[in-house]
Amino acid sequence: MAQRPTQPRAFTSPTTRAVVTAFFARQRAGDHTGLLDLFADRVDFFAPGAANAGALGPGSTRSDISLFFSTLGKVLVPDRDFLVLGQDAVVTGFARCDTSLNPIAMHFTVVGAKIGRCHLTEVSTRL
Numbered sequence: 001m002a003q004r005p006t007q008p009r010a011f012t013s014p015t016t017r018a019v020v021t022a023f024f025a026r027q028r029a030g031d032h033t034g035l036l037d038l039f040a041d042r043v044d045f046f047a048p049g050a051a052n053a054g055a056l057g058p059g060s061t062r063s064d065i066s067l068f069f070s071t072l073g074k075v076l077v078p079d080r081d082f083l084v085l086g087q088d089a090v091v092t093g094f095a096r097c098d099t100s101l102n103p104i105a106m107h108f109t110v111v112g113a114k115i116g117r118c119h120l121t122e123v124s125t126r127l
Contacts, residue, residue, distance in 0.1 A: 013086055016110040020089045023108070023115065024078050032070055036062045040114040047120040065118075076104065087111055 019038055026035040039045075045059035047068055059065040078093035089108045094101040109117035 013084060013110070015113050016087055016089050016108070017084050019110045019113060019115060020082065020084075020091060020108050024076070024091075027069070027076055032066075035069055036066055038115050039065065039118070040111065040116045043115060044109075044117040045119070076106075077101070078106075 023035065023038050026038070039062050041062070042060055043062070043065065045065045045068075059068070076093060076095055078091045082089055082091040087109050089110065091106045091108070093104055093106075095104050105121040107117070107119045107121070108115055
C-alpha cells in the first residue's frame, strides 16, 4: 500500500504566478519589450494557426516569438484566475479576432523566474 507523504506537496509557486501575472499585465499595457524580457533566452514556444500566418508556429528564441506578440498586440484576454502547479501554469481565456472571441488555453513553464515554455491551444485559424 502506498504511504502518504508526511508533508503536503506544494502545488503553487509564487514565482510562477508572479511571472504569468506580469506576462498579461505587460501584454495588456502594450509593453512588448517588457513582455519579451520575461522569456528565457531559449524558449519552447508554439502557437498553432493558419499556415499562411507567419507569426504562428514554433519558436525557440525571443526574436522568434517577437513577431507573434507584436502582431497580436493586446488580443489575449485571460480569465480572472489560472491554475499553477509548481513551475507550470495553465491560463484559459480568449483571443480577440475582429468582432469575435475565440477560446484559448496557454501553458507556461517558468524556470528561474523566466518563461521557458509557452504553448497556445485553440487559437483560431483566422488569426
